Amino acid sequence: MRDFLRAYPAEAKLLVVLALLCALLSLASPQFLTLVNLTSLLNNNAVNLIWAVGLLVVLIAGGIDISFAVGASVVQYLAVMALMGMGGGGWAVGIALAMALGIGLGLINAALIHGFRIISIVVTISTFNAFFGLLMFFTSGKSIYSLPDWLSRPIYLWELQTEIGWADIRLPVVVMAICLFATWFLIRRTTTGRQLYAFGDNPEGARRAGINIWLMQAIAFGWCGMMAGIAGLMQAHITKEVVPNALIGRELDVLAAVVLGGARLGGGRGSVLGCVLGVALVAVAQNGLNLLGVSPYAFKMVVGIIILAAISTSNIDLAAMLAPKRRDRE
């Protein structure tokens, strides 16, 4: 328990807050702790979580990416156009295409960052403007409503009829789970993952220890781009349409959730668990307000207060509070 607290202070705190929030909500609203509600929470937040783990890898490597949500829009549009051009395609081709396009966009960021030694926030703000401007210019802001059949048909992987309706798990949730696992495996179970943490914590130290800096940037931004691409395709699958300016603005919400989950701006810290908790806290808070009958206009205000409160308490050291009293003389 104390090891967990020491290794993951932000995550532990968030877990406590989330548990309290869930307990309160399940007392206040009978609908909260039902399968229908919980599965719909999962279905609705799959896309955000896929983005979140992509961004996590970049944050761990000491960078920041503003362009991923716009990148996802670009991938959506290009992938769907290409698939239509091919005469339909299928899931395997679609996902592969989305991943490849996403990695491509990520590598553009990485190449500019590494090649010209520009810091990541400058590069990604530029590419954010460039991607969005070019996308809107070439598409004239037109949406695509006629997607291939396989893409627009919802896929239910598990369903159960309860007294208040159907509880179901849809495809994006499974894709999300795979993405979470893959990211966890990358950052916790591979040498590359250790190198990413080292690079994020101290780039110069990492370079002198023989880590290939260009490879680190390429992996981090490529991974983020890949996740953005997958999330973009999933978003198109869920909404059954591609709207070029639908995803813009989501990047800052995702960034807030990931940093809330303990990833450090500046690199070297962050975990998949934290990402999940960060996204979950925001999602559960909104869901709870909805169930309690609060005006939808007030949701974001309360979410902002929650994030502010979470930051403001972030210096309280739980591990130290739970530690046995030390004798100071020693």
Place this chain on the structure above:
Amino acid sequence: MERIKQAFGPEVPGLLGFLALVVVVFGLTAPNFLTAANLGSIAYQLPELGILTLAMLIPIISGGFNLAIIYTANMAGLTLAFVLMQFGGVDAGVGPFLLGTVLALAVGALSGAAMGAVIAYIGAHPILVSLAMMIFLRGLGEFLTKGGDISGFPQYLAVLGHGSFLGIPVPLILFGVCALAWHILLTRTRHGFASRMVGSNLRATTYSGVHTKRTLVLIYTLSGVMCAIAGILMLSRFNSVRVGHGEALLLVTVLACFLGGVDPFGGFGRVVPVVIALVVLQVLSSGLNLLGANQHLATAVWGLFLVGVMILRWGAGRWKERKRGRV
């Protein structure tokens, strides 16, 4: 040349060169570019983005960020609008306008001070704090207005948004005054010096006896006040207030700061090159508009332009290093 560099910063000659290049290219290719009407429209469009960029500038110089600028401006505009509505909307006199302006500035200062306090006394990262503040203010604004807009303001407000004084557009005068105030603040006052020192090295500044926490609170408070000015200007230009107005400008202000040579890590940055960068951006967008492209293409060009400038700066840095190496 050297004196210009010393007085205004090393980026100025390069940026002026860019500006001249852009003006010449558009002057030759776009037929209506060098007309009074076009230059006038640039002069009316520039101040809004310009004042917001000034609000972003000081936090970046102090090594932080203020992502809440747009919604702070919206909330300040909303405050003024509420006051005007209370006193009869279109028929409101000058008294209520002054009262509303004071309250709007207070709202801006308050939201800035709140951010500054959390950043300074809790030590949370400015990006995160201002992001949370942005989400909160956006929510608050949407809650208060139910997503709609407020319009119908007194006639005399049009003077602020569209009038001119001695042939110079009033918004441009406002922007000029704000930029001058910021320039003086940054170069001639203790607070400006402390802001740059905080951006360079927070700990060293604390140890050398500067009250860095108070400095940080003041930085974000001033940024909030500047947002409020932008909010009032936006209100008078559009004759309406809607939460989310100017949303797209948020990252453009950051872009303008970086283009103006502000160090992304903080510590270095001047007002004059940033103002020139703003003019370049605005000229680019209006020239492209005249050539038949839309604002979206201009946005893309802004992004590519920043990348290009950063690459050129990198190249110049390497060239200098190599030259120094030979000598």
